[in-house]
Amino acid sequence: MSESIKHECGIALIRLLKPLSYYQEKYGTSLYGLNKLYLLMEKQHNRGQDGAGIATIKFDVNPGNRYISRHRAMGSTAVSEIFEYVQKKFADIPGDLLQDAEWLKENISFTGEVLMGHLRYGTHGKNSIENCHPFLRQNNWMSRNLVIAGNFNMTNVDELLEQLYELGQHPKEKADTVTVLEKIGHFLDDENQRLFDEFKKQGFSNREISHLIADNLDVAKILRRSAKTWDGGYTIEGIFGHGDAFVMRDPAGIRPAYYYIDDEVVVVTSERPAIQTAFNVPFDSVKEIKPGHALIIKKNGVITEEQFREPLVQKSCSFERIYFSRGSDAAIYNERKQLGRLLCPQILDSVNNDLKNTVFSFIPNTAEVAFYGMVDGLHKYIKRVQKDTLLKRADKISDEELEEMLNMAPRVEKIAIKDAKLRTFITQDADRQDMVSHVYDTTYGLVKAGTDNLVVIDDSIVRGTTLKQSILKILDRLGPKKIIIVSSAPQIRYPDCYGIDMSRMGEFVAFEAAIKLLKESGREHIIWETYEKCKASLKMDRNDVENYIKAIYAPFTDEEISAKITQIISPKAINAEVQVIYQTLDNLHAACPSHLGDWYFSGDYPTPGGNRVVNRAFMNWVEGKNQRAYV
16 A cells, blocks of 8 residues: 555464473473464564554462463564563573473463463554553452453444443543453453352352352353443453453454364464464364354363354455455455456556556555456456457458467556655655655656556555655656556545544545535535534434435545546646546455445445444544544
8 A cells, every 4th residue: 555554453362272281292392372472473463563462371370379471562573572571581491491381380471371462553643552452450359350452443432431430430541442341341240249149159168169250250141241332343352360261253243353273272363374374274274253253262171152242244344355464365365366357447448458558567565466466357358359359350360460469468567666764854844745755766667758558556545645745756757648546445435433544534535535526516515514414413322323424425426536536646747647546346345245344435334333433523524623533
């Protein structure tokens, strides 16, 4: 993507199903779990550049000994820093003790049977060590301790906070992480108390009761009660202090969650390839947690997948497939190629089928796979042209014509090169903008000046600023007759409220285009009518609220908005003709049939809270408030 937007976070959970001594004997190390956790987190490093954290829990530790360990770090090197910190704990241990699994468990932190990892991408500046997962809720009762981390965002934090007040709590912060932690914690306490009272009536001692509670906690019940009113997208991993663990996925399946189970481990991550690589297992061995379900691993090793909320129509995030998740997933790789293939008719129409005078390229690096798909589509088009020409032509074809026909091929080149290390340190605005224009460089001598079209594919266009300030200016230096910027994603029109850092209406070039079109066509009244509907909706039940912002786009075709976007992003001093082509929604669904979450393109939010957020975002824009529409 030419303009970076922040990803959803990443999770990793490992539950060792054998004693640590088993892994020492089979794999030559008692640190098997830690090593695998490091791999899972590094293989998902794309999901977190702001911070990271890990936590581990040891089973059956004697009273007075620490059994929960946690460490967090900030910044893009957080994963390395965390594991360097952990590694130092083992650096001076003699070799014989390093191979003694029981000694390590008794004496060294982070040598537990349950391991949790989290990679964080923060949104809108709340970036401190206190904002890094995992979060810990401590208690002297082992089974009341709770550690959670997740890839989530709730749209109804105000409502959830009010519910916590009604339960008698007073949270220290207005944040969805706090509400989730305290909500689960409350019902964990409640379940502990219920079981305590029940076993007390049966005459058991307090010491006996603590073990009985750990064995009999109803994890699914706790999660059902906790998540009853959550509105958002989430994958949340959690561990109770005695060893029960869970990973829960939202009812619409918005956020991803993959797992693998064998007789040695249970593993859960945000991306499938991380598990495949770290544990050397095939694609089909890794499953998805079903929407509205939780994978529950009891301390005794019993594993179940249980429903905690009624599943909705599945709306898995399509942006995961277009951009966020690594393309090393076989399914995602093929979907991205298909997104490129499906754009070919629009591209060929734009260049009048003139392949001889057209160069095809891509914006590095995430658009590369869609580019391969586009090239595949072009080759198929060429084969059809060759077949039709050679079979249907009545007169004899000359040797020169035959040679030219058989040599038809798309002119594929790497035109744009990203100078990733270039820093815009100059403070004056004019100088900074000039520096920004050099973030990308280009390959000279490949485009015939004044003759060639230049087609460049990007995976999505959010704001269009990098195109305007940098890429189009650089491409124009090559002298093409026409520059066609192709987006493998549809027009981004609406904010996300489920974890992606796209929350302010004014940042979307498609929205800017629609507003300009309304004003130019004398329909500015639609803006104010929409604003009044949004204001009125604040008093409505959230289940009755609609996405009123669709009215802003309704008067115009996709092509009209694309044409206006072209005008907006085209630099003033540019010689080439510019055109922007977007993927269609129908083609997006055809390419990613199992990931139909498209609210940022269509405005069709999978939860009622989404409609509230988009309306609030529009109101913020009208009122000049540069803030996101949710906590």
